[in-house]
Amino acid sequence: MTAATHSPLFPQTPDTADAVLEGLDPEQREVATALHGPVCVLAGAGTGKTRAITHRIAYGVRAGILQPSSVLAVTFTNRAAGEMRGRLRQLGAGGVQARTFHSAALRQLQYFWPKAIGGPMPRLVDRKIQLVADAAAACRIRLDRGELRDVTGEIEWCKVTQTVPADYPFAAVKAGRETPRDPAEIAQLYSAYEDVKRDRAVIDFEDVLLLTVAVLQDRQDVADQVRSQYQHFVVDEYQDVSPLQQRLLELWLGDRDNLCVVGDASQTIYSFTGATPDHLLDFRTRHPGATVVKLVRDYRSTPQVVHLANGLLAQARGRAADHRLELISQRAPGPEPVYAEYPDEPAEAEGAARRIRELMASGVRASEIAVLFRTNSQSETYEQALADAGVPYQLRGAERFFDRPEVRKAGIALRAAARFGGNDSLLDDAVDLPSQVRAVLSGEGWTTEPPAGSGAVRERWESLAALVNLAQDFSAARPGATLSDLVAELDERAGAQHAPTVEGVTLASLHSAKGLEWDVVFLVGVAEGMMPITYAKTDEQIEEERRLLYVGVTRARQHLHVSWALSRSPGGRANRRPSRFLDGLRPGSASTTAGRAAAGGPGGVERGFTSRPGVTPRRRQRTVARCRVCGRTLTDAGEMKLMRCEDCPSDMDEGLYERLREWRAVQAQRSGQPAYCVFTDKTLMAIAEAAPDDEGELTRIPGVGRRKLNRYGADVLAICAGQEPGGEEVED
Structure with missing residues (x-):
């Protein structure tokens, strides 16, 4: 067996059409031959x-x-399209448009x-x-700013559902949308938005589809030309198609039926953008003679992860739930999902970090671990x-x-070596593609052994190491490949944002985790x-929301940890x-409201996190965070750390602030960690604005916990007092 057989990124190209079918299970083979x-x-x-x-x-x-x-072949993200093109190339079908x-x-x-409109395109x-x-x-x-974002979302929804401004108030009520402003105002804003675009001769992404x-x-000759070009259509993630995308697909097809759609109604999680599973669920009604494969x-x-996923859907209701698929795991048994309860969100984040x-330490790579949350605002606590x-x-x-600077520089170096490699002494002893890449990237900072610590130097090394590993996989799949071939592959991947793996735990929202796995x-x-x-x-x-949790559960290959906090902040x-x-699914819970009130239970549930040793939790009403300048309620995590709106003076x-940054750089260098591991920029700004005189004032600044107070508090207070850490006065 060749090394290429083991390469997940670059498998060998099948020799014949029948070889393409090898390794498919009966249902996958049925898809491939239909x-x-x-x-x-x-x-x-x-x-x-x-x-x-793809097969x-x-x-x-x-x-x-x-x-x-x-x-x-059409899908919904550049990454997915790039992956599809890569697989098709390896299978010997590189000319297909994905x-x-x-x-x-x-x-x-x-x-x-x-031809159809004339003049310059906006x-x-x-x-x-x-x-x-x-x-x-x-x-x-x-x-x-929040309303701007929400109104923008409403305008996007209008366009993908083909709703004109005058119809928005009725359409919003019919769809049960929570409108950020009065519907009549949004309709007015939508109309004015279209006027602004027209005056400036610009279009947005939804206009691309609409136009x-x-x-x-309107132009039968254009439609005929497109249909003569494309005879067969494949649509991935069909449950996410919007009415506008469905209309475009119908126009591409015309009166033909060479269409293959793939989807799962139980993974419909983008309805707020206009996506609907109805097109998938109604497919057999529109096409009575369709071949259907599950x-x-x-x-x-x-099996343990799949059991939880199936359990979530078993409790679901509605049309999508009526068409749920009962998954059957093909993997060996693994550990049961772990359920953990914590007194507050910082404790939950610390618990996750400790377990990670x-x-x-047991050998799991950081790149094979993910922390998934419902909203992006939860990210900072875990960071x-x-x-x-x-x-x-x-x-x-x-x-x-x-887009990383070291990757851009590495690409330039590889491109130059591919063009002028014969005159480069670095490549004299490099007999194959991987050794050529290692020789070139050694001039950019790559070494055979990673640098100590986890700071910026280590991050740059990880980026270059990802390119080295990619070259090894590429060479294993294409033994005769040259440096020029690899550069072309990198260009293709850059265009599709199909990045190689970088070491580091992934932090992501549940929505952005769709299509990924760890x-x-x-x-x-x-x-x-x-x-x-x-x-x-x-x-x-x-x-x-239930389907969103299902998507999160099914991202896990082997280990799944599910956790929650009893309050937002310590002492809350x-x-x-x-x-x-989770009712009826986590150990010790019942599928009733009473069961929901129970706090966990034995077996698979991490207990004992509801209070810290020797500390009796205080019960107090959570205070609303308000800007100390204008008094507005703060919801953004970064603004809450600053205790003011980003736009306020x-x-x-x-x-x-500059002295604190210089001190932080020294601390980061000493510990071999990124600077943000000492304090984030937002925390330093908050310290520089508050200029605390004592530990009490310093601990009231978000981002300065007890651990950091013990480690850095004396230094920070000395700097705020105009002294060097150690007691010397700073010269003006």
């Missing part, structure tokens, strides 16, 4: 749906039944604009918020806890891998008010309860 007419694949989490549909396309191409250029709905529509719109804007703010100003309506639909509807063999998760350190524990982490949705998953904050979220009022909204009122979704001592 090449004609409408096909509906109902695929549960972890059942290999991407494998099934379907590749089998059709390799068997001569499908022409690569006649196939259009794109997002927006990417495919934009390509067509740009091509047909001169500029595409990345973000709507500033345009919405300008529209609000034109209407003399004042919106704060493409309009062109295909994928229920779960290759991702252990234990897992890493702080992991930083305090010295655990490296990466934020899902933060700086992209290919060996170990921590589901945190699984309490009433957060899961389901407080503003989920209707039965449909509650059920979507312990009035929270575990999520109702700061009375920060700039000199003090």
Whole structure:
């Protein structure tokens, strides 16, 4: 068996069409060989749906039944489209178009604009918020930042559901939407937003779909040309299709039925954006002769994780629940899910960080661990806890891998070496592709052994090491590959944001975790008010929250930790309860309201976290955090740390802030950790604004806990007093 056989990223290309089918289970094979007419694949989490549909396309191409250029595969993220293109290339079907709905529509719109509309095409804007703010100003309506974000979301919902401004008030009531402002005001803002765009000759992402639909509807010659190009369509994540995307798909198809859709109604978690599972659930009604295949063999998760996932859906109600898939794990048994209760959120975060350190010490890689939460505002507590524990982490949705400075520089160096490698003495002794890459990247800071600690130097090394590992996998799959071939692969991955793995625990919201998986998953904050979220009022909204938790559970391959906190902050009122979704599933709970009031039970539940040793929890009413400048209620975690709105005037001592930053850099260097592990920028700003005189004032600043007070308090107070740590006066 060759090394390439073991490479998960770059498997060997099958020699024949029949070889494409090897290794598929009976249901996946049925999908792969169903090449004609409408096909509906109902695929549960972890059942290999991407494998099934990419092998379907590749089998059709390799068997001569499908022409690569006649196939259009669409999905919902650039990452998923990039992964699909990569798999198709490895299966010998590299000419197939795999794109997002927006990417495919934009390509067509740009091509047909001169013919169908004429003149220059309007500029595409990345973000709507500033345009919405300008529209609000034109209407003399004042919106704060939260309202700006919410109104922008309403405008996006209108466009994907094809709702015009005049119809918004009625449509919002019918859909049961919680509107951030009076519906009539939002309709006015929506209309003004469209005027602003028109005046500035710009379009947004939803316009790309709307304009493409309009062109295909109005110009039969354009529609005929598109349909002659694309004969076969595959749609992944079909449960997430919006009415506008469905309309575009229908126009692409025309009167043909060569369509394969793949989805799972139990993973519908984006209805707030206009997504609906109705198109998936109604597929057999629209296409009575459709081939329907169910994928229920779960290759991702252990039977214990699958049992919990099935249990969650067994309690569900509604149309999507009526079509739920009962998963059957194909993996060996693993540990039972662990349930943990904590007195407050910081204790919950510290507990997760402590357990993560234990897992890493036992050999689990940081990149195989994830902490998933309901809202992005929960992230900061876990960032702080992991930083305090010295655990490296990466934020899902933060700086992209290919945008990192060290990765950009490495790409330039590899491209130069590929072009002028014959004149580079570094490559003289490099006999194969991996050794060539190691030789080039050694000049960028890569070494055979990682640097000590977990600071910025280690982070840069991890990025370069990910490129080295990628080169090894690429070379194993393509033994004759050159440096130029690898550079082309990197360019392809950069375009799709298909990054190699970077070591670090992943912090992500449940929504952004869709489509990903880890060996170990921590589901945190699984309490009433957060899961389901407080503003989920209707039965449909509650059920979507249940599906969101189901998505979180099914991200775990082996270890699953579920936790909740009884109060938000230390000493706060312990009035929270575990999520109702866990009733009857976690040990010691019953599937009743009375059971929900019980605090856990034996077997699989970590107990004893409800109070700290020697400390009697104080019960006090939680105070509302308000800006100390304007008095506005604060909800953003960063603003709460500053104790003021981001936009309110700061009375920060700039000199003090710079001295604190210099001191922090020294501390970080000594400990071999990133600077934020000492104190985050927001905490330093808060200290520089408060200039505390004693420990009492210092501990009132969010981000300065007892551990950091003991470790750094004397130094910080000395700096605030105008002294060097150690007692010497600072010269002005």
